[in-house]
Amino acid sequence: MTMPESSTKLLLSPYRVLDLTDERGLLCGKILGDLGADVLQVEPPGGSSARRVGPFYGDDPAPGKSLYWWSYSGNKRGITLDIGQTDGRVLLERLASEVDFLIESFDPGYLDSIGLGYSRLLELNPRLVMVSITAFGQDGPYAGYPASDITGMALGGFMHLTGDPDRAPLRPSFPHFYLHGSAAAATGAMLAHTHRALTGEGQHVDVSCQQAVARTLAHAPQIWDIEGAVLQRMGVYRQTSGENRVRINWPCADGYVNYMLQGGGVAPSTRALFQWMEEDGFDVTELQAFEWETMGYGRITPNVMDTVVGPMADFFLRHTREELTRESVSRRILLFPVATPSDLRQHPQLEARGYFTPVEHPELGTTVDYPGAFIKGGDGSVLAALRRRAPLVGEHNLEVYGDELGLPAEEIESLRRAGVI
Amino acid sequence: MTTTRPLDGVNVLDFCWVAVGPMTTKYLGEHGATVVRVESAKRPGTLRSAAPFPGGVAGINRSAYFASYNANKMGITVDMRHPRARDLMLRLAGWAHIVTENFTPGTMESWGLGFKELSTVNPALVMFSASMMGRGGPMERQPGFGPVLSSLVGLTNITGWPDRTPVNPYGAYTDFIVPRFAVAAILAALDHSRRTGEGRHLDLSQLETSMHFLAPFLLDYTANGREQQRQGNRDPGSAPHGVYPCSGEDRWLALACQTQEQWRALLEVAEPEGGPLHSDPFVTLLERKANEDELDRLVSDWTSRHEQRSLMHQLQEAGVPAGMVNDPRDLFEDPQLQHREHFEWLDHPEIGPYATDRSEFTLSLTPGFLDMPAPLLGQHNEHFLREVVGLTDDEYQSLESDGVLE
Numbered sequence: 001m002t003m004p005e006s007s008t009k010l011l012l013s014p015y016r017v018l019d020l021t022d023e024r025g026l027l028c029g030k031i032l033g034d035l036g037a038d039v040l041q042v043e044p045p046g047g048s049s050a051r052r053v054g055p056f057y058g059d060d061p062a063p064g065k066s067l068y069w070w071s072y073s074g075n076k077r078g079i080t081l082d083i084g085q086t087d088g089r090v091l092l093e094r095l096a097s098e099v100d101f102l103i104e105s106f107d108p109g110y111l112d113s114i115g116l117g118y119s120r121l122l123e124l125n126p127r128l129v130m131v132s133i134t135a136f137g138q139d140g141p142y143a144g145y146p147a148s149d150i151t152g153m154a155l156g157g158f159m160h161l162t163g164d165p166d167r168a169p170l171r172p173s174f175p176h177f178y179l180h181g182s183a184a185a186a187t188g189a190m191l192a193h194t195h196r197a198l199t200g201e202g203q204h205v206d207v208s209c210q211q212a213v214a215r216t217l218a219h220a221p222q223i224w225d226i227e228g229a230v231l232q233r234m235g236v237y238r239q240t241s242g243e244n245r246v247r248i249n250w251p252c253a254d255g256y257v258n259y260m261l262q263g264g265g266v267a268p269s270t271r272a273l274f275q276w277m278e279e280d281g282f283d284v285t286e287l288q289a290f291e292w293e294t295m296g297y298g299r300i301t302p303n304v305m306d307t308v309v310g311p312m313a314d315f316f317l318r319h320t321r322e323e324l325t326r327e328s329v330s331r332r333i334l335l336f337p338v339a340t341p342s343d344l345r346q347h348p349q350l351e352a353r354g355y356f357t358p359v360e361h362p363e364l365g366t367t368v369d370y371p372g373a374f375i376k377g378g379d380g381s382v383l384a385a386l387r388r389r390a391p392l393v394g395e396h397n398l399e400v401y402g403d404e405l406g407l408p409a410e411e412i413e414s415l416r417r418a419g420v421i
Numbered sequence: 422m423t424t425t426r427p428l429d430g431v432n433v434l435d436f437c438w439v440a441v442g443p444m445t446t447k448y449l450g451e452h453g454a455t456v457v458r459v460e461s462a463k464r465p466g467t468l469r470s471a472a473p474f475p476g477g478v479a480g481i482n483r484s485a486y487f488a489s490y491n492a493n494k495m496g497i498t499v500d501m502r503h504p505r506a507r508d509l510m511l512r513l514a515g516w517a518h519i520v521t522e523n524f525t526p527g528t529m530e531s532w533g534l535g536f537k538e539l540s541t542v543n544p545a546l547v548m549f550s551a552s553m554m555g556r557g558g559p560m561e562r563q564p565g566f567g568p569v570l571s572s573l574v575g576l577t578n579i580t581g582w583p584d585r586t587p588v589n590p591y592g593a594y595t596d597f598i599v600p601r602f603a604v605a606a607i608l609a610a611l612d613h614s615r616r617t618g619e620g621r622h623l624d625l626s627q628l629e630t631s632m633h634f635l636a637p638f639l640l641d642y643t644a645n646g647r648e649q650q651r652q653g654n655r656d657p658g659s660a661p662h663g664v665y666p667c668s669g670e671d672r673w674l675a676l677a678c679q680t681q682e683q684w685r686a687l688l689e690v691a692e693p694e695g696g697p698l699h700s701d702p703f704v705t706l707l708e709r710k711a712n713e714d715e716l717d718r719l720v721s722d723w724t725s726r727h728e729q730r731s732l733m734h735q736l737q738e739a740g741v742p743a744g745m746v747n748d749p750r751d752l753f754e755d756p757q758l759q760h761r762e763h764f765e766w767l768d769h770p771e772i773g774p775y776a777t778d779r780s781e782f783t784l785s786l787t788p789g790f791l792d793m794p795a796p797l798l799g800q801h802n803e804h805f806l807r808e809v810v811g812l813t814d815d816e817y818q819s820l821e822s823d824g825v826l827e
Contacts, residue, residue: 011609011621027633031602035609054657055641055649067644071636118785137783140760145737146683150654150662151744154675155755159664160748161591162580168664169673169746172590173579173652174635181781183601188782190608191452195427195787197612203786211763211781214752216597218440219473219486221764224749225776226473226485231749232671236586238568241472248568249577249586256587258572334564338572338587341642341649344632352558355629356643369643374630375606378536378550378622380557384606 010036011383015193017101018042019076020083023050024209025105025133026072027182028189032101033075034373034384040095040400041076042083045419047393048073057364063393064363070390074359074370078391079400080421087420089116094405097124100196101189105133105178108143118204128202129192133178133185137208147209152177156213161220164235180216181209241298247309249338252316256338257324259316261308263295269334276331277315287311345369357386397421426453426787431611434513435459435494436522436529438466441551441596441627443490445603446521450493451780451789454519457805458491459510462498462798462827469798475772481798482771488795489777492767495805496796498827505825507533514539514546516810518614519607523551526561536622546620547610551603555626570595574631579638581651595631602630660709661687661720664746667729673746674729676720676736681706686739691723698723769794802826 013036019029020042033039041048046063053068054061082088093116096102102121104111111117118130132138135147142155153159153171163170188205196202214221220231231239236249238260248260261270270292274284287308295304316324321337328335337343344350357372373384401407401421415421431454435446438460450456460466468487475483499506510532514520520539522529529535529550536548553570554560571577571594581587603625610621632639638649654663659679667674678684684706692698697719702712709716724732729745736743747755753764753776761783764776772794780789806812806820820826 011613031605035606055637055645055647057644059645067637067640071640136757137761140757142757146740146742147744148677148679148742150656150664150675150677151742154664154746155744157747157749157752158591159675160746163588164582164585167582168654168666170580170588170654172576173649174638176634179634180598183598184781186605187448187601188780188784190605191427192784194608194612197615201786203784205782205784207782208761210757211761214758214763215778215781216592216594217749218592219471219489220749221752221776221778222485222489223473224753226475226772227477233591235588248589251586256578258569258577260568336569336572338577339575340578341575341639344575344639345643349554349558349560350629353555353626353629368640371632371636371639372629374602374625374633376555376624378548378556378624383621383623
């Protein structure tokens with residue numbers, strides 16, 4: 001196969017990826033694509049199920065307008081292929097024998113059942129790095145279980161620790177379960193690649209999203225292992241030690257802000273906040289009288305906390321997110337907005353670094369600003385980039401099957417009529 | 422062990438601290454790299470003083486939090502403000518293939534150890550710099566820490582109940598998102614360096630990387646002008662969808678009916694003889710969404726009469742996605758995590774045996790492994806500098822007596 005001309009300067013530009021994943025695994029190939037690899041996204045002839053994941057451009061749930069698809073299939077070229085048919089499997093074997101990576105997120109055992117398991121692919125291409133992304137891994141007692149985002153976030157241990165203590169455990173209102181596994185899959189793929197580059201040996205990378213979530217829990221597992229204590233979720237508070245807790249999140253006039261009340265090294269920030277409250281007409285005598293300087297992390301008692309919370313909450317409610325953030329910078333108060341997408345779109349640091357990347361969607365006659373490269377050169381140079389929008393269904397079939405794989409036009413037409421592509 | 426690992430022979434000079442950096446370099450050490458952490462004895466990193474400690478007794482070498490994130494690494498203690506520290510570090514930059522750091526931008530440069538200086542010594546060097554908001558720009562030096570980043574990145578705003586103040590996702594959440602992107606980029610740069618002989622300096626903004634974990638919601642704003650809101654545990658395309666109470670103290674089961682088939686399967690388990698869930702307002706997805714408060718109440722009535730683990734298994738066998746809310750203790754007893762050998766136990770000289778998590782993937786041919794507990798402060802000064810790097814007795818003695826080594 002010949003290589004397309006784009007992306008020659010990026011870190012992974014010599015490499016090619018065959019991406020068979022659906023919404024459960026798209027991010028892995030996206031990361032490799034951002035770093036410069038040529039990623040061929042394979043979809044079933046009707047289009048990937050990920051195209052049905054909202055939200056949608058213009059709220060139109062058409063296959064070309066899923067913002068989920070746009071987000072995680074950017075930088076990929078798109079081909080269709082029905083691997084349920086014999087002709088499709090033959091084509092997949094041809095493609096797999098010429099790529100460096102193959103990523104898939106089918107249920108464990110599916111590829112084996114159609115004769116395309118790792119042992120078969122390894123025969124065709126001993127250098128192949130195959131990456132499998134599943135909820136629980138390829139085997140084990142839960143391997144065959146159906147999973148969704150919320151059940152995975154629960155089994156990964158995240159939810160127990162997030163949310164208000166008097167209500168059910170929570171997850172973010174955006175699915176992260178498979179994203180954790182898919183991002184980790186990029187790390188696993190690159191480790192296997194590093195071995196392959198030296199030895200020529202490919203291998204199989206088996207990713208568990210449950211484990212990926214369980215690796216986000218900081219020291220909670222160690223606190224059980226070493227102290228025998230089970231950490232609890234604390235809502236807008238954070239447990240700092242024993243009974244002690246500090247409040248982090250506060251409503252303000254038009255949204256929410258983050259101020260983690262602390263003493264010790266952070267005492268000047270806390271005193272500066274009280275000073276501002278005093279200028280605003282609050283009586284802060286009692287608040288300033290506490291010896292904040294001696295109250296390091298974990299030393300603020302519930303009694304102190306409860307005294308301070310009321311006036312602080314009233315103060316924040318009088319001001320907007322923008323007022324609080326701007327004034328905090330000049331007063332050296334460690335307060336931050338609970339940002340919304342519009343805050344991010346206007347964020348001065350993101351603006352200065354040119355983070356948002358305009359991407360043209362000519363078929364819709366529009367240009368949309370995307371989150372940009374996740375890594376840059378230390379001198380501002382480009383090491384990763386968003387170079388093309390996500391593909392339309394079968395957009396690159398002719399390019400890939402014809403120009404690169406060398407199938408004659410009449411064979412491509414036969415495959416199309418048979419519903420293989 | 423003599424097993425081959427992908428990063429055998431790769432040397433990492435690691436200035437990372439707190440969580441995001443150490444998790445990044447733990448992947449490298451687990452997969453064969455020789456990682457040496459440069460620490461300060463006068464100002465040890467925050468994680469060394471973070472709970473838990475065995476017997477509840479704090480100590481600079483007793484944090485199991487630190488020990489978990491720094492397994493498979495050696496440790497040396499250097500006074501970076503000492504006039505001779507720079508020369509030593511330049512020498513180590515010649516030994517290293519990868520240098521990692523996550524200080525406030527400008528710190529390495531202030532020691533004369535910016536990428537320019539390091540790559541003069543070692544043109545093939547890969548240097549990885551992570552910071553809260555990236556290098557350059559008006560806010561490059563803004564202080565902050567993990568819980569703040571969850572808010573800045575927009576994740577806090579979409580975590581919580583619609584009728585209440587949003588809550589931070591647990592812990593320094595973004596610290597654990599970023600390392601997967603980071604290691605992929607570091608290894609891509611290492612590959613590039615091996616192919617071309619050219620090193621690279623990687624600049625990772627934790628804010629920018631983490632935003633990829635809500636990219637569709639950002640596009641919903643830039644393309645549609647809409648700001649998505651937190652929805653508790655609900656999902657627009659599924660009902661029931663949530664976390665429901667089970668018998669026992671703070672015991673919960675997550676379940677999701679994403680298809681009509683799954684809903685019928687749930688009914689078979691919940692009400693095999695018929696009952697209120699079988700009634701009119703819950704037949705179609707749209708009806709269940711329209712009456713979701715009542716639906717959730719009835720599902721809760723049912724789940725609260727059952728034990729979470731057995732109900733999970735029953736629903737799973739019927740084809741309904743269900744997952745008990747594992748608390749930290751449950752993770753150690755989870756049969757799937759046990760099968761995957763998620764936790765490894767290492768024996769630490771001051772902590773004793775402690776649990777640390779292995780990578781979330783297995784490599785079929787060259788699996789990683791954790792076999793070395795985290796370093797005591799300065800534990801490998803002599804071993805590393807004399808035996809690994811090859812300093813002479815005199816060189817080593819003079820570093821020690823001059824106070825370059827702390």
